[in-house]
Amino acid sequence: MKNSVLWLMTLLPLILVSVSGAAWWKSTVVYQIYPRSFKDSNGDGIGDLNGITEKLQYIKNTGIDAIWLSPIFKSPMYDFGYDIADYRVIAKEYGTMEDFDNLMKEAKSLGIRVILDYVPNHTSNESEWFVKSVQKDPEYVDYYIWADGKPDPENPDKLIPPSNWVSVFRKSAWEYNEVRKQYYLHQFLIGQPDLNFRNEKVREEMKDVLRFWLDKGVSGFRMDAINMMFEVDPADFKGFYPDEPLSGVAGATPDDYEYLNHIYTRDLDELYNVIYDWRAVLDEYRKKESKIMMTEAYTDLKRMMRYYGNADRKGSVPFNFIFLDELKKGSNARDIKLIVDKWMTYMPLGKTANWVNGNHDQSRLASRHGDKRVDALNMLALILPGITITYQGEELGMTDGKVSWEETKDPQACNTDDPVNYWKKSRDPARTPFHWDATSNAGFSSGDTTWLPVADNYRTLNLATQKKAAKSHYKFYKDMVGVKHLPAVRFGDLQIHALSDSILAVIRLVPGEHVVAGVINLSDETHAINLSPLRLLPNELQVVASGVDCCMDKGSRVQKTSIKVSGHCAIAFESVKKCC
Secondary structure: OHHHHHHHHHHHHHHHHHHHOOOHHHHOEEEEEOHHHOOOOOOOOOOOHHHHHHOHHHHHHHOOOEEEEOOOEEOOOOOOOOOOOEEEEEOOOOOOHHHHHHHHHHHHHHOOEEEEEEOOOEOOOOOHHHHHHHOOOOOOOOOEOEEOOEEEOOEEEEEEOOOOOEOOOOOEOEEEEOOOOEEEEOOOOOOOOEEOOOOHHHHHHHHHHHHHHHHOOOOEEEEOOHHHOOOOOHHHHOOOOOOOOEOOOOOOOOOOHHHEOOOOOOOOOHHHHHHHHHHHHHHOOOOOOOOEEEEOOOOOHHHHHHOOEOOOOEOOEEOOHHHHHHOOOOOOHHHHHHHHHHHHHHOOOOOOOEEEOOOOOOOOHHHHHOHHHHHHHHHHHHHOOOEEEEEOOOOOOOOOOOOOOOOOOOHHHHOOOOOOOHHHOOOHHHHOOOOOOOOHHHHOOOOOOOOOOOOHHHHOOOHHHHHHOOOOHHHHHHHHHHHHOOHHHHHOEEEEEEOOOOEEEEEEEOOOOEEEEEEEEOOOOOEEEOOOOOOOOOOEEEEEEEOOOOOOOOOOEEEOOEEEEOOOOEEEEEEEEEOO
16 A cells, blocks of 8 residues: 555656646536527527527536537538538527637637537538439549348339338438439438448548637537447448348337347447547647547447557547446445446546536436435536536436427437327437526526427526525535545545445545545435545545535534435535645
8 A cells, every 4th residue: 555655646746747738638527518408699599609608607607627519510400400411610590600719719718618519420411412422423422321222022113221220210221312213321310311431531521520620729529429430331241231130129119229239330340440530630739739539339338448549549538328327216335336346447547537427318317316316426427537527407406397299309209200108219308498597488598489398397496596595406516516626536546435335435535635535325314434444534524515415514524433424415525634
């Protein structure tokens, strides 16, 4: 232990230089903004860039380091921006390029970095690239995945899709184009044709898109649905696309994505080098600042780890969907420790962890886990080492809104054609407008209507109310953001202990600094805990963040030998004396 401490003391100055300079993102808070639902500046019921600029001071006051904007580019909005018609033009609903430049200027003045959403797997079918590909323009003829139909076994005069592949949004992933007389692949909506990443021109085009926005000063990208960018090469299957095998999932029909095992359309080896190429593009700009690159891939843990890079090439930070997916409402302290340990164990040495509690595609944190666990999960995401990613509203404990079948906008739900069970597929409830206050439309918009209805509980669950309360989810979150910026959490070693099924303790320490300890009580009952076995933890502790269910207030002092933690309390301490 003594040698370990001495080694950490020697390494600390190098760590400080690295994190505070080039690698700013290695311990940072990234706040995801879904622009359509954050703040409407012009009363049309749709959030926009000027609304975001208007609320940047809120981001600054909360202590957040960077904002990640879901797509803001020109789009017909079939999938609300994830169907991009032009990667270099701002969507008219959200404003203009001048508005974006103004947002960038204001964010920079406040010390807030801006990260953009990058959607590489597909474009809109209204993209100029796709229109020209339909017309077989020589420059664009192979920009997308095109294939001839095959004869219907039951009617040889009729053509059917090239394979049995199914869209994430249900039914065939192939759509026939009358002009080109071929089928094109769309793994999502019909209006989202898949790009052909086996085409070198496409790969270079997409690199240039990155450079366009990097030249405008953005600090990095979140990469969407990257594990679906490659499909098998038909040349390996005698010129045909092979059918995918059945999954055997109970209850799935041939129209459902779950019906097949997607061995030919997901997680192919070719995609990793494209990711590493993008990292190299970002590194072209590292003299100005290190650029963050986060990748979305719902896949198994070992495949996630490959996104970090290999012995020869640097990669991305893969979103930690193990933390998001495996943590359940009934998970106990031991379960949580195992899930955290799993990521930290598999993550390659020297890489950066990340902790994701939610996003625009998931039911909100408070709805999935219950209000009593909001503080606990927010504290975990902020006290564990690496990047914290917060989806807008999680800091308030916002819940899913109610969106009727008639009000539903999400194509994933609409494509079920089921006015009874549509809500099981709908992402709209997690996308309802942000609750700024208790005024009309929750302060989101001055218009008569909003693009999605505001959740019914906005009058009591909103930012203004939580700012005034003696204790609130927001105040605890803000205090924990402050804790995340302490040296022990930014640079320190991690110890995580399940003291029982109900009590989890997280210790962050670095030699020569104050130790940070977080304690979570998952039960209804008050527990007295003794942290004296943790020898490097100084005896006297001071509360630096106290959740809504905690009996101790911020600033209180306790001895580590006897700490009473009330039911459902999430609480953080800092040692009065420095460690080691």
